Amino acid sequence: MNIYVCIKQVPDTETKIKLNADSSWIDTAGIKWILSPFDEFAVEEALRLKEKNAGSTVTVLSAGPTRVVEAIRTALAMGCDNGVHIEIPENADNNYAAKALAGALKKEAKVDIVFTGKEAIDDGSAQTSQLIAEYFGIPAVTVVLNVEYGATSLKCKREVEGGAFELIETSLPALVAAQKGMNEPRYASLPNIMKAKKKEVKSLKGADVEASDADQKIRFKNFQLPPPKQAGKKIAGDVPVAAKELVRLLHEEAKVV
Amino acid sequence: MAKVFIVAEHRDGKLKKSTFELIGASAGAGNETHVALLGDGVSDLAMELGTYGANKIHLAQNPALKLYNAEAYTHVLAEMVKAISPEVVLASHTPTGRDFMPRLARRLGVGLASDCISLTFEGANIKVRRPVYSGKATAEVEFLGSGPRMATIRANALGAGKADASKSGEVVNSSASPAEQKTKTTDVVKGASARPDVTEAAIVVSGGRALKSGDNFKIIEEMADVIGAAVGASRAAVDAGYRPHRDQVGQTGKVVSPTLYIACGISGAIQHLAGMRTSKTIVAINTDPEAPIYQIADYGVVADLFQVVPALTGEFKKIKEH
Numbered sequence: 001m002n003i004y005v006c007i008k009q010v011p012d013t014e015t016k017i018k019l020n021a022d023s024s025w026i027d028t029a030g031i032k033w034i035l036s037p038f039d040e041f042a043v044e045e046a047l048r049l050k051e052k053n054a055g056s057t058v059t060v061l062s063a064g065p066t067r068v069v070e071a072i073r074t075a076l077a078m079g080c081d082n083g084v085h086i087e088i089p090e091n092a093d094n095n096y097a098a099k100a101l102a103g104a105l106k107k108e109a110k111v112d113i114v115f116t117g118k119e120a121i122d123d124g125s126a127q128t129s130q131l132i133a134e135y136f137g138i139p140a141v142t143v144v145l146n147v148e149y150g151a152t153s154l155k156c157k158r159e160v161e162g163g164a165f166e167l168i169e170t171s172l173p174a175l176v177a178a179q180k181g182m183n184e185p186r187y188a189s190l191p192n193i194m195k196a197k198k199k200e201v202k203s204l205k206g207a208d209v210e211a212s213d214a215d216q217k218i219r220f221k222n223f224q225l226p227p228p229k230q231a232g233k234k235i236a237g238d239v240p241v242a243a244k245e246l247v248r249l250l251h252e253e254a255k256v257v
Numbered sequence: 258m259a260k261v262f263i264v265a266e267h268r269d270g271k272l273k274k275s276t277f278e279l280i281g282a283s284a285g286a287g288n289e290t291h292v293a294l295l296g297d298g299v300s301d302l303a304m305e306l307g308t309y310g311a312n313k314i315h316l317a318q319n320p321a322l323k324l325y326n327a328e329a330y331t332h333v334l335a336e337m338v339k340a341i342s343p344e345v346v347l348a349s350h351t352p353t354g355r356d357f358m359p360r361l362a363r364r365l366g367v368g369l370a371s372d373c374i375s376l377t378f379e380g381a382n383i384k385v386r387r388p389v390y391s392g393k394a395t396a397e398v399e400f401l402g403s404g405p406r407m408a409t410i411r412a413n414a415l416g417a418g419k420a421d422a423s424k425s426g427e428v429v430n431s432s433a434s435p436a437e438q439k440t441k442t443t444d445v446v447k448g449a450s451a452r453p454d455v456t457e458a459a460i461v462v463s464g465g466r467a468l469k470s471g472d473n474f475k476i477i478e479e480m481a482d483v484i485g486a487a488v489g490a491s492r493a494a495v496d497a498g499y500r501p502h503r504d505q506v507g508q509t510g511k512v513v514s515p516t517l518y519i520a521c522g523i524s525g526a527i528q529h530l531a532g533m534r535t536s537k538t539i540v541a542i543n544t545d546p547e548a549p550i551y552q553i554a555d556y557g558v559v560a561d562l563f564q565v566v567p568a569l570t571g572e573f574k575k576i577k578e579h
């Protein structure tokens with residue numbers, strides 16, 4: 001099988017976000033970058049599918065500035081076979097990225113399945129997976145907890161609200177966006193980290209995949225940091241007194257119960 | 258004033274509160290408010306949409322729309338939008354809304370601002386702001402080019418819609434039909450819990466590692482049931498097996514924005530805050546006065562949760578009985 005995974009490089013979850021001088025984007029200086037957590041489940045699922053189907057390859061794609069090649073190397077160290085980097089601007093939107101990624105997929109001889117994460121933790125958009133599928137012309141199933149693989153079809157368990165699941169059947173080729181719980185991502189072993197350095201990462205420009213600044217449909221602007229919160233009220237006294245006072249405040253002051 | 262098109266959402270024969278929020282906000286701003294209602298045997302729900310301020314309800318009924326199906330929904334909605342030509346297209350940022358809206362945006366060739374937490378109407382345009390970097394910052398979204406402005410809105414962000422029995426909307430049967438689908442939704446397996454969903458509830462009570470066992474969550478559930486709250490959990494509580502992953506609040510769990518969030522025995526790690534910092538009122542119950550959760554809490558009780566939670570349950574009962 002020809003298996004593809006789209007991954008995004010994002011700031012580490014511990015990052016303290018600062019804004020640039022004119023608040024048009026964040027200040028990216030000094031940020032530690034990681035593979036977006038949900039994309040780890042996508043990579044793991046791709047590797048497990050490869051292991052069940054002898055002769056398969058897993059190709060990792062990422063669109064973004066040059067730094068994202070590090071995230072591709074992380075996925076290669078987990079066991080993916082080769083990578084494709086598509087150079088697009090730092091602040092390209094989901095539509096621009098999706099068009100570039102679909103364009104790169106169109107250059108491949110045969111695509112059987114594409115894995116993504118259910119959302120990237122930087123913009124938290126939950127859009128790119130569906131957009132890639134639309135541009136590439138294949139079905140997409142999002143927020144997937146489990147997949148049963150058939151020869152030409154898939155049965156997916158999709159998480160919805162209230163602990164319910166939708167059972168969705170689709171035909172291959174298809175895109176599957178991974179939710180946490182789909183699997184337990186592996187760690188890269190030292191030998192695999194060494195091997196990953198020698199694996200091929202192809203480099204494409206936006207123009208090679210027919211993506212350009214004209215594909216940008218939205219732009220983030222006027223970034224703001226959350227206003228510092230006023231110190232809250234710590235309610236003193238013995239538990240019964242404090243509980244009574246808290247409930248009074250929630251009822252009469254905050255008016256939320 | 259704008260022509261606004263809102264996609265209604267329903268499950269198990271009931272319209273979602275988040276749909277009423279969108280209609281209330283649009284109608285409240287004096288917009289011409291169109292609502293799309295897709296399903297099979299859902300005409301009863303159409304009238305209710307009118308009481309919240311919908312001017313026109315476009316009803317598309319088809320067996321292929323009985324269960325949510327991304328391809329069928331996208332096809333029908335794209336036809337409707339092309340026929341109605343709205344200036345603004347809105348849906349809730351729910352598991353359903355967030356799934357079809359990007360596909361619809363692509364069919365219409367426009368951009369989508371997803372998971373917005375504020376929305377104002379400005380003539381035929383909208384002004385929206387959304388969290389980025391898990392709520393560590395927010396950004397305004399500028400729409401480039403022409404075409405309808407599309408956004409999905411986080412549940413509870415706009416304030417509840419209000420029904421007014423004297424209002425009604427015109428119901429029209431839409432001729433839009435779902436095309437052939439490559440994807441079939443074969444079934445929906447219901448969740449076991451009768452409690453509201455964490456992402457939709459107006460109140461969420463969450464427990465952390467300090468609960469020490471799944472059984473101990475009973476005290477959290479009892480309090481939740483008195484105030485009609487959903488039960489959430491920290492990742493530490495989920496990883497320890499006290500709660501299922503679907504209850505996890507935070508960076509790799511659910512993002513919630515209730516009017517009241519009560520954190521019991523949760524330290525307030527940055528990844529937990531990512532999932533609940535837009536809550537309107539935050540309460541912390543934690544024995545450690547230095548716990549980071551107190552930096553964003555509006556109210557706190559620095560004491561043992563095993564004493565505080567049952568005491569709160571008792572007090573909540575008293576005000577609920579009044």
Ligand SMILES: Cc1cc2nc3c(=O)[nH]c(=O)nc-3n(C[C@H](O)[C@H](O)[C@H](O)COP(=O)(O)OP(=O)(O)OC[C@H]3O[C@@H](n4cnc5c(N)ncnc54)[C@H](O)[C@@H]3O)c2cc1C
Pocket residue numbers: 013037464465466467490491492493494505506507508509510511521522523524525526527528529532542543544545548560561562563
């Ligand atoms: C990539 C990544 C993603 C993550 N995603 C998430 C996520 O989605 N959600 C999430 O929650 N975490 C997430 N985490 C984990 C996060 O960093 C914390 O480890 C976790 O939130 C801690 O959970 P906790 O507050 O329950 O436990 P602890 O940090 O151990 O806190 C327990 C608290 O209980 C208090 N306490 C103890 N006994 C009592 C008592 N009897 N009464 C009252 N208070 C008491 C203690 O003072 C302490 O503050 C993520 C981490 C990473 C690296």
Ligand SMILES: Nc1ncnc2c1ncn2[C@@H]1O[C@H](COP(=O)(O)O)[C@@H](O)[C@H]1O
Pocket residue numbers: 006007008036038039042061062063064094097101115116117118119120121123124125126127128129
């Ligand atoms: N620039 C990108 N390069 C590769 N994959 C991406 C990119 N942006 C988003 N994705 C994929 O799409 C998923 C959803 O991202 P988002 O729409 O940003 O929430 C991510 O988890 C990735 O799998």
